[in-house]
Amino acid sequence: MPLKPHVKKLLRIGLLLMFLFSTAMSVRTLSISRKGAQVYEDAHALAVSPTRAPAETTRPEIPGETIAVLKYWAPEPMEEDAGLEEIRKINLAALQEVNPDVVGWVLIPDTKVNYPIVQGTDNEHYLKVTWDGKPYAMGSIVLECTNAPDMTQFHTILYGHNMNDGSMFAALRSYSQEKYWEKHPYIYIANSEGCFRYEVFSSYQALVDSSTYALEFDPDWGPEYFIATILEKSKINTGIVPEPTDRILTLSTCAGGYSTRWVVHARLKMVLLEKGVG
Numbered sequence: 001m002p003l004k005p006h007v008k009k010l011l012r013i014g015l016l017l018m019f020l021f022s023t024a025m026s027v028r029t030l031s032i033s034r035k036g037a038q039v040y041e042d043a044h045a046l047a048v049s050p051t052r053a054p055a056e057t058t059r060p061e062i063p064g065e066t067i068a069v070l071k072y073w074a075p076e077p078m079e080e081d082a083g084l085e086e087i088r089k090i091n092l093a094a095l096q097e098v099n100p101d102v103v104g105w106v107l108i109p110d111t112k113v114n115y116p117i118v119q120g121t122d123n124e125h126y127l128k129v130t131w132d133g134k135p136y137a138m139g140s141i142v143l144e145c146t147n148a149p150d151m152t153q154f155h156t157i158l159y160g161h162n163m164n165d166g167s168m169f170a171a172l173r174s175y176s177q178e179k180y181w182e183k184h185p186y187i188y189i190a191n192s193e194g195c196f197r198y199e200v201f202s203s204y205q206a207l208v209d210s211s212t213y214a215l216e217f218d219p220d221w222g223p224e225y226f227i228a229t230i231l232e233k234s235k236i237n238t239g240i241v242p243e244p245t246d247r248i249l250t251l252s253t254c255a256g257g258y259s260t261r262w263v264v265h266a267r268l269k270m271v272l273l274e275k276g277v278g
Contacts, residue, residue, distance in 0.1 A: 037165075037167060039130045039131075039132065039134070039136065039138075040114075040115055040116075040130075040131070040167075043095065043115070043116050043131055043132070044114060046094050046095060046098070047089075047090045047091050047092070047094055047095055047105065047116070048089040048090065048091070049091070049094060068276070069274050069275070069276055070274060070275050070276070071272055071273070071274045072272070072273060072274070072275075073245055073270045073271070073272055073273075074270065074271065074273050075196055075247075075268055075269070075270060075271075076269040076270065076271045077271075078196075078197050081197070082109065083107065083109045083186055083188045083197060084188065084195055084197060086107060086109065086188070087105060087107050087188040087189075087190045087195050088190070088195050090105045090190045090195075092104065092105065092190065092191070092192070095116050095131070098131075098132050099118065099131060099132055099133055101118045101119055101120060101126075102116050102117070102118055102131060103117055103118065103119045103143055103149045103150075103151075103191060103192070104116070104117035104143070104151065104189055104190055104191035104192075105117060105189070105190040105191075106141055106158060106187065106188070106189055106251075107187070107188040107189075107190075108171060108184055108186070108187055108188070109184070109186070109188070110183070110184065111171040111184060112166055112167045112168070112170070112171060113168075113169065113171050113187075115131070115140070115141045115160075115168070116131045116140070116141065117140075117141050117142070117143050117158060117189075117191075118131050118140045118141070118142060118143065119142065119143040119144075119145060119147070119149055120142070120145060121145060122145050123142055123144060123145050123159060126139055126140040126142045127139040127140070127142060127159070127161065137161075138161055138163055138167060138168055139160070139161055139168070140160075141158055141159070141160045141168065141169070142158065142159045142160070143156070143157075143158055144156065144157040144158070144159070144215070146215060147215070149191075149192065150191055150192050150193050151189065151191050151193070151247075151249070152193065152247070153215070153247070154217065154223055154244075154247060154248060155214065155215055155217075155226070155247075155248045155250065156247065156248070156249050156250070157213060157215070157249075157250045157251075157252060158249070158250070158251050158252065159252050159253070160251070160252075160253055161253065161254060162253040162254040162255070162262070168253070169251060169252075169253035170253070171184075172203070172251055172252075172253045172262050172263070172264045173253070173255075173262050175200065175203035175235075175236065175262075175264045176203060176204075176235045176236070176262075177236070178236045178237065178238075181200055181203070181236050181238060184200070185199060185200055185238075186198065186199060186200065186266075187200060187249060187251065187264075187266045189249070196268055197268075198249045198266035198267060198268050199238075199240055199266055199267050199268075199269070200238065200240075200264055200265070200266045201231070201234070201238045201240035201241075201242060201265055201266065201267055202230045202231055202233070202234035202236070202238070202264070202265040203234060203235055203236055203262070203263065203264045203265070204230075204233040204234050204235050204262075204263065205255050205260050205261070205262055205263075206233070206252075206260065206261055206262075206263050207259060207260055207261075208258075208259055208260065208261055209259075211226065211229060212230065212233075212250070212263055213250075213252075214226060223244035224244050226248075227241070227242050227244065227248070230248075230265050234265075240267065242267040242269075243269075243270070245270050245272075246267045246268060246269055246270050247267065247268040247270060248265060248266075248267055248268075249265070249266045249267070249268065250263055250264070250265050250266075251263065251264045251266075
């Protein structure tokens with residue numbers, strides 16, 4: 001039975017309204033994405049501004065005759081590479097003048113992961129607020145609120161959204177493929193302690209209430225068990241096996257459901273050094 005003229009007219013109007021609504025939403029989404037990207041482009045420009053030289057850090061010399069040897073764990077000395085050269089340009093002090101909650105910078109070269117790290121009194125606030133304190137859907141890269149700001153604990157966690165435009169921590173999902181890991185084997189961190197290169201060694205989908213997010217461990221066996229567990233879960237085989245004395249960095253993002261996240265683990269290799277004291 002053919003449709004009556006007025007019904008056809010109503011259908012055409014309805015389809016036109018649907019088209020206009022869909023177009024408007026697409027334009028709005030694109031606008032939000034561009035504005036969000038600009039927020040972090042501005043952050044990077046501020047952090048590497050040549051008018052703001054990074055502060056030099058010096059260690060005071062210990063006077064007197066050396067009478068003892070102090071042994072301590074420290075990050076393994078690193079050969080320079082393009083990633084370290086890039087992240088050494090970051091001046092955290094410039095960002096902290098805008099927001100004192102800025103505690104570091106995270107970089108994965110040749111990806112969109114190139115952002116300041118903030119730490120709040122909880123893990124929720126900055127998931128909907130950008131690094132400079134403005135409400136925005138893409139939020140910030142957030143250091144777990146109970147972690148040490150200088151990231152010197154055995155296990156440190158960073159959270160970030162998985163944005164549809166590939167920004168924030170969306171790149172983490174690509175670590176399900178070893179070919180991607182081979183092209184992006186390192187995560188670079190700048191914080192109050194200096195600049196560091198972490199080696200990616202594990203990636204998988206985790207439950208939000210699993211041991212993946214543990215921060216306290218029995219010193220006798222906890223770190224070894226944690227490392228063994230996250231290696232066993234990994235979707236990639238990197239051949240890297242961290243030591244309990246290393247520092248573990250976990251990057252976490254949404255995995256399409258409320259109860260699961262995609263995580264990438266990396267290790268900062270630590271070595272036992274010694275120096276004379278007197």
